[in-house]
Amino acid sequence: MEYVGHSVLQKNYMYLSFPSRSENESLARVAVAAFATALDPTLEQLTELKTAVSEAVTNAIIHGYEGQEGEVRLRCAIEGGAVEVVVEDDGVGIADLEQARQPMYTSRPELERSGMGLTIMENFVDALWIDSVPGQGTCVRMRKVIQPDPVSQ
Amino acid sequence: MAIERDVVGGVLVVRLGGELDHHAVETLRDEIEQSLEETRCRGLVLSFQGIDFMDSSGLGLILGRYRSVSARGGKMALCKVNPNLRKIFELSGIYKIVPVLDDELSALRMVKEA
Ligand SMILES: Nc1ncnc2c1ncn2[C@@H]1O[C@H](COP(=O)(O)OP(=O)(O)O)[C@@H](O)[C@H]1O
Ligand SMILES: [Mg+2]
Numbered sequence: 001m002e003y004v005g006h007s008v009l010q011k012n013y014m015y016l017s018f019p020s021r022s023e024n025e026s027l028a029r030v031a032v033a034a035f036a037t038a039l040d041p042t043l044e045q046l047t048e049l050k051t052a053v054s055e056a057v058t059n060a061i062i063h064g065y066e067g068q069e070g071e072v073r074l075r076c077a078i079e080g081g082a083v084e085v086v087v088e089d090d091g092v093g094i095a096d097l098e099q100a101r102q103p104m105y106t107s108r109p110e111l112e113r114s115g116m117g118l119t120i121m122e123n124f125v126d127a128l129w130i131d132s133v134p135g136q137g138t139c140v141r142m143r144k145v146i147q148p149d150p151v152s153q
Numbered sequence: 154m155a156i157e158r159d160v161v162g163g164v165l166v167v168r169l170g171g172e173l174d175h176h177a178v179e180t181l182r183d184e185i186e187q188s189l190e191e192t193r194c195r196g197l198v199l200s201f202q203g204i205d206f207m208d209s210s211g212l213g214l215i216l217g218r219y220r221s222v223s224a225r226g227g228k229m230a231l232c233k234v235n236p237n238l239r240k241i242f243e244l245s246g247i248y249k250i251v252p253v254l255d256d257e258l259s260a261l262r263m264v265k266e267a
Contacts, residue, residue: 022176
């Protein structure tokens with residue numbers, strides 16, 4: 001079988017699961033950055049992607065599992081010129097999503113959180129969806145366009 | 154996480170290195186607080202020259218130190234912020250709270266004059 005580069009890229013994906021330990025924050029963002037390299041991102045795009053992933057994974061660890069042991073699941077896929085990243089935890093969930101998305105809102109000021117994580121994610125990717133069920137967990141899905149599709153004729 | 158500490162004219166200078174995420178910030182916070190105690194410095198300069206990655210945990214570290222330095226009646230300034238970090242600094246509005254200077258000397262001057 002012979003594939004042309006692009007058709008392979010359209011189907012590429014990666015799964016990664018790891019325990020909710022803070023040292024895995026860098027593992028997660030570096031893995032996503034390495035995965036996205038196939039789309040030939042600029043340094044700025046790569047930094048934004050890494051930062052958004054770092055925010056989502058950190059939230060799963062600090063807020064989702066509240067520092068307790070749990071599993072964080074990361075899924076990535078390349079679709080056309082965009083990368084999609086899903087970060088999922090089975091933690092406490094978010095009761096009030098609207099409040100959580102407010103810039104500077106944090107439920108853990110005593111941990112010196114800045115409350116800017118979700119705002120940064122919103123600004124650093126092209127689309128962000130959050131699904132959360134209190135008591136069950138949170139799923140954050142983001143999409144970042146790396147190579148805009150050529151305008152169709 | 155590499156960190157270098159220096160006292161210049163009564164001001165504590167901390168040169169940060171590596172990646173400023175939640176994992177790194179946990180220990181860094183204690184190290185900086187301890188240095189502030191030990192040196193009895195009231196002024197603090199944080200240099201970001203060696204930082205190539207930072208997320209909102211880094212913002213928490215900056216704001217937390219700003220609070221503790223201000224509570225002691227001291228001043229704080231930042232310097233050497235990579236272009237990589239500029240967007241996150243702008244988004245956070247940190248420029249409105251803590252002065253950000255180009256180099257260490259200007260940051261030191263800012264903290265001393267204040
Ligand atoms: N995965 C998650 N599980 C539970 N709560 C979350 C999760 N992600 C975010 N939150 C909630 O949303 C708030 C805002 O998140 P964020 O903007 O990243 O700020 P910060 O992490 O600094 O608190 C958090 O304080 C927390 O209450
Ligand atoms: Mg956060």
